[in-house]
Amino acid sequence: MRNTLTISGMTCAACAKRIEKTAGRLTGVAEAAVNFATEKLTVEYDEAAIQLSAIEEAVTSIGYGVVEENKRTEVTIPISGMTCAACAQRIEKTISKMEGVTRASVNFASERASVAYDPRSVKLSQIKEAISKIGYTPLDAERKGAVDEDRVRREREIASLRRKFTVSAVFGVPLLYLAMGSMIWWLPFPIPKALSPMQYPLDYAIVQIILTIPIVIAGRRFYSVGFRSFVQGSPNMDSLIAIGTSAALIYSFYSTYQILISNFGAVEGLYFESAGVIITLILLGKYLEAVSKGKTSEAIKKLMGLAPKTAVVVQDGHEIEIPIDEVEIGHVILVKPGGKIPVDGVITDGHSAVDESMLTGESIPVDKKPGDKVFAATINKNGVIRFEATKVGSDTALAQIIKLVEDAQGSKAPIAAMADIVSGYFVPVVCVIAVTAAIAWYFLGTPPAGWTHVQFALTIFIAVLIIACPCALGLATPTAIMVGTGKGAENGILFKGGEALETTHKLNAIVFDKTGTLTEGHPEVTDIVVSGASGIRDERHLLQITASAEKSSEHPLGEAIVRKAQAECVDFLEVENFQALTGLGIEASIDGSVFYIGNRKLMEDRGISLGNLEKESDRLADEGKTPMYVVLKDELVGIIAVADVLKKSSAEAVKSLKAMGIKVAMITGDNKKTADAIARQVGLDIVLAEVLPQDKSNEVKKLQGEGLRVAMVGDGINDAPALAQADIGIAIGSGTDVAMESADIVLMKSDLMDVPAAIALSRATIRNIKQNLFWAFAYNTAGIPVAAGILYLFGGPLLNPILAAGAMSLSSVSVLTNALRLRRFEVNRVSD
Numbered sequence: 001m002r003n004t005l006t007i008s009g010m011t012c013a014a015c016a017k018r019i020e021k022t023a024g025r026l027t028g029v030a031e032a033a034v035n036f037a038t039e040k041l042t043v044e045y046d047e048a049a050i051q052l053s054a055i056e057e058a059v060t061s062i063g064y065g066v067v068e069e070n071k072r073t074e075v076t077i078p079i080s081g082m083t084c085a086a087c088a089q090r091i092e093k094t095i096s097k098m099e100g101v102t103r104a105s106v107n108f109a110s111e112r113a114s115v116a117y118d119p120r121s122v123k124l125s126q127i128k129e130a131i132s133k134i135g136y137t138p139l140d141a142e143r144k145g146a147v148d149e150d151r152v153r154r155e156r157e158i159a160s161l162r163r164k165f166t167v168s169a170v171f172g173v174p175l176l177y178l179a180m181g182s183m184i185w186w187l188p189f190p191i192p193k194a195l196s197p198m199q200y201p202l203d204y205a206i207v208q209i210i211l212t213i214p215i216v217i218a219g220r221r222f223y224s225v226g227f228r229s230f231v232q233g234s235p236n237m238d239s240l241i242a243i244g245t246s247a248a249l250i251y252s253f254y255s256t257y258q259i260l261i262s263n264f265g266a267v268e269g270l271y272f273e274s275a276g277v278i279i280t281l282i283l284l285g286k287y288l289e290a291v292s293k294g295k296t297s298e299a300i301k302k303l304m305g306l307a308p309k310t311a312v313v314v315q316d317g318h319e320i321e322i323p324i325d326e327v328e329i330g331h332v333i334l335v336k337p338g339g340k341i342p343v344d345g346v347i348t349d350g351h352s353a354v355d356e357s358m359l360t361g362e363s364i365p366v367d368k369k370p371g372d373k374v375f376a377a378t379i380n381k382n383g384v385i386r387f388e389a390t391k392v393g394s395d396t397a398l399a400q401i402i403k404l405v406e407d408a409q410g411s412k413a414p415i416a417a418m419a420d421i422v423s424g425y426f427v428p429v430v431c432v433i434a435v436t437a438a439i440a441w442y443f444l445g446t447p448p449a450g451w452t453h454v455q456f457a458l459t460i461f462i463a464v465l466i467i468a469c470p471c472a473l474g475l476a477t478p479t480a481i482m483v484g485t486g487k488g489a490e491n492g493i494l495f496k497g498g499e500a501l502e503t504t505h506k507l508n509a510i511v512f513d514k515t516g517t518l519t520e521g522h523p524e525v526t527d528i529v530v531s532g533a534s535g536i537r538d539e540r541h542l543l544q545i546t547a548s549a550e551k552s553s554e555h556p557l558g559e560a561i562v563r564k565a566q567a568e569c570v571d572f573l574e575v576e577n578f579q580a581l582t583g584l585g586i587e588a589s590i591d592g593s594v595f596y597i598g599n600r601k602l603m604e605d606r607g608i609s610l611g612n613l614e615k616e617s618d619r620l621a622d623e624g625k626t627p628m629y630v631v632l633k634d635e636l637v638g639i640i641a642v643a644d645v646l647k648k649s650s651a652e653a654v655k656s657l658k659a660m661g662i663k664v665a666m667i668t669g670d671n672k673k674t675a676d677a678i679a680r681q682v683g684l685d686i687v688l689a690e691v692l693p694q695d696k697s698n699e700v701k702k703l704q705g706e707g708l709r710v711a712m713v714g715d716g717i718n719d720a721p722a723l724a725q726a727d728i729g730i731a732i733g734s735g736t737d738v739a740m741e742s743a744d745i746v747l748m749k750s751d752l753m754d755v756p757a758a759i760a761l762s763r764a765t766i767r768n769i770k771q772n773l774f775w776a777f778a779y780n781t782a783g784i785p786v787a788a789g790i791l792y793l794f795g796g797p798l799l800n801p802i803l804a805a806g807a808m809s810l811s812s813v814s815v816l817t818n819a820l821r822l823r824r825f826e827v828n829r830v831s832d
Contacts, residue, residue: 003052005041007034008065008153009225011286012237013423013474015064018229021424022058026050033412037293037478063228067153073325075124077113078139079131084108087136094130098122113138119325154294161287164218165280172280175211176802178204179273201267205256208272212249219245219279235427237470241282243431244465244801245275251458269455271462278466278805285809289471292816293479306377307398311342314386331389335380343376344391352383404494404746408485413498415769416477419776426470430784434464437788445789448798459801463787467804468780471812476772479819484765491827492748493758500744504728504762506709510657510755511688511700511722513714514668514675515556517732518682518752519644521715523557525564526625527641531613535593535632540570542638546630548573549588549597553580557628557642583669583692585628596631600671601690603629603636611636621673624681646681653752654682660756663708667691667699667722696722713755730755757827764825772815779811 010016016034019041023032028049033042043055056066082088088108095104095113100121106113115127128138178191197204216223219241226242229235248271258266310321314332327333327343335341341354353365356378365381368374374387376396393399412420438461441447447456481498488495495501512518528539536542547565550558551572565572576589584605585598596602600617603610608631610617617639620627625641654664665686668675675689688699696712700722703710712719712726723729723743731743732750747754783804792798 001047001052002042002044005043005052005056005059006067006153007039007041007059008067010034010036010039010064011225012036012427012470013419014234014236014427014470015229016474017420017424018062018234018236019059019064022062023055026055026058029055035412035478036474037482062232062234063225073119073124073323074114074116075323077115077128077131079106079111079113079136080139081136082106082108082111090134091131091136094134095127098127098130101127124323124326154290158287158290158294161283161290165283165287168215168218168276168280168283171211171214172276175208175215175273175276178208178211179270197267197270201259201264202256204267205252205259205270205272208252208270209256212272212276215276215279216245216249219283222279222282235431237427237468239427240430240465240468241278244434244462245278247458248272248275248278248462248801251454268450269452271458274462274801277802278462281802281805281809285813288809288813289475289816292813292820293475295820306340308340308342308377312336312339325393327389327392329389329392332386333389335385335387337380337382337384339380341374341376341378341380341387343389344396345374345387345389347372347374347385347387350383350385352385353381355379355381401489401494401748404496405485405489408481408495408497408501413477413481413502413769415502415766415773416498419473419476419773422777423470423473426468426473426780430464430468433784433788434461437461437464441789459798460787460789462801463799463804464784466801467783467787467799467808469776469783469808469811472772472776472779472815475812475815475819476776477769479816480765480768480772480822483819483822484761484768484825487822487825488758488761491754491757493754493761493827494746494748495758495762496744496746500728501762501765503709504711504745504759505766507662507711507728507759509663509665509686509703509708509710511665511667511686511703511710511712511726512752513696513712513719513722514666514670514678515644516715517713518650518666518678519646521556521644523560523626523642523644525560525640526643527620527639529613529616529620529639529641531611531637531639533632533635533637536630536637539638540568542630542640543568544570544573545590545595546597546628546638546640548575548590549578549586549595551575552578552588553586556644557626558586560642561628561640583694593632597628599629599669599690600627603631606631606634608634608636613639618673621671622677624674624677626670626674646678647750647752649752651682653755654684656753656756657759658683658685660759662759665703667696669693694721697725700725711755713752730758754827761825761827765822768819768822772818775818776811776815779807783807783811 007019010019013036016036020032020034023029023041023043028046029043030046031044034040035042041059045052045055059066079091082091085108088106091113092104092106095101095115100118101115102118103116104113113131117127131138178195194200195204195207222238222241223246226236226238226240230239230243251269252271252275255266255269258269307324309324311324311327312319312321312334313327314334319334324342332348333342333345337352347368347370349370351367351369354368354374355365356375368385374385376398391397394403438457441460442453442457445456447453477498481501484501485495495504515521515523528543530536530539530542536545543561543565547562547570550561552575553559573590577587579587581587581598581602584602585596587594587596589595596606613636617627620639620641625643628640628642629636630638630640657664663685665688666675666679666682666684667688669691670689672687672689675687679687691699696719700710700712704727709727711728711730712722713730713732714723715732723731728745729743730745730747732747745758747758787799787804789798
């Protein structure tokens, strides 16, 4: 089983690492991965060995929360027929007893029932039916919509942090002013004489305590979580803040006691403002971090907002508007011009153009007719259509895309491994450095003028603990992956995970399948050549024989021949003993004669000479056409040439890839001459011709054997093994489900410019991650020694703990801000 849990209470990468270790050690858990940016724990486990509830308990036992997913839907149902309060009570009891209903409340005065229910357990139609059975009439429900628990939780967290920061700032600013004001003579508002530290030191200390207490209360979570983690042997960022500020507070309270017993010189040992302002600045940083993290998931929010809330279902000739959750497979749905298509389905009546840009990025509306598929969230432009629902709920294309993007955003990239390892040891190492530096300076250092050794060591100790920032390390990779995959999804480029996103930037070779990928996949007959051999009267007769045989074939070239025959109004003959010859062609019996129809390899395998048609065959191949040879009684009786038109984006995509330093290859079952002709038109580096479907993966393996990082771009079932073999498999959106399942990247639009766009996005994302990691490592590598007094050792300044807190807060915000720059990434397409 594979499940994703939302975790609350994480404050830094050390928390994520701790949860990961705890879950990963449980018997039956195969893999556990925590994404700090998305606050998700993904676990893969054996359900026979361990239950999900046991994993949740393990997480909560170490001090973190597991947020229960709320799949609840709320509706208000107007009800007619109630005559007294007893009626309302009866309806309420009836609904409440239903499985899946979590809350039911009926208001007799307003004649409305408010119902909260789980649509996975009970349908709205069943609730209405239950009301009808007891003699009342439910009217059309007013749907409040499913609760977006993640969004609500995020907004609640931001509001809480904003409130805490406001409280701490209101008390922190006067605290800082009081502590520092006496040192800055030019301030416009001098410190009152009654609070002069020299004349009234006790009053001065007590007022600072009064101002500090609300700040400590606002930041109490740092202490509760930080000390608990420290005691349990897994210190985190909260632990650093808690220990550092506690040291300042304890020493300050000790100094206040000294003042109380008339040691007035102890007023120099008050550090209340350091503790208060540190907490205030860190709360500000956490607030800005929460706001920025919310922005990284905007792509998902946009996708979720595409789906309509209701659908018009045709039942017994009547049009009924129902909530989208109530649409079931088989329902006939009506969509008027300008309306959104609510679920996936197949058109049964009507013609229209449908704007599918929100899913595919294709700006031109697609013409739709009976038998064509339509997809949820696309827009019906000009005609009235009826369609039968084939996929609803989580099975729709839109829901699958959202799931794909969510999974990708929650996954880890290999590049994050180093940061994960460092995060696991970071906090304990920082604690050791802080203690060592403080002790060393206490015994061996010379404090600044007017400072005691204790003050000097304490300042070093606090500064080291506060400046260290494991958050920046934890956010460096996942935030960039979230924005990168989200940006890709907005443009119809779906990465299936962080590993795919990272590997793509290393690619130096791309292999394109020809039919349906480089070409439109709709070949047309261009030439019909008769050899003059007995058995074939003329070109029409050759077309009739060939089309009759190919009618049972599903090959695109065979379909082109059938279409040509239908266009020429040719009568089809009865075929017996049809057999597909994989990678070669077909065999069929017509009027007692056995015909072979296929490619050049078929001719070679059967040892059949091209005879007088050899020059004609070469000419057709040189023109980029595919000759289909027709054989009767081991003699070539004719050739039908078929050509597939290149996509307009093919040449531009190849040009862009070569400009990026990537070798471009084409793989095809066509003969060498035909393949070379197409290669010349497009500008390919490598041509792999006459490759059987089952050998495509071997060709990819050969290129990998040459040291190349290879991506395979394809769309058919026979491309699936090659897509799986390649370092990165890229399936184009018009392809089959099997191809998409085997791929690492899915291009929703069939524009090949999305291939270089995907690589460019991958490169931009990895570059962004490297920048983030560099900043996170550089900040900590430089900041911790400075806080430990390395500059002071050589005559430089000593770092104030307040400045350390400001730097620490800004470090994680800067990483998030840098990741958000990826939202400006632009995708250029030929068709745009």
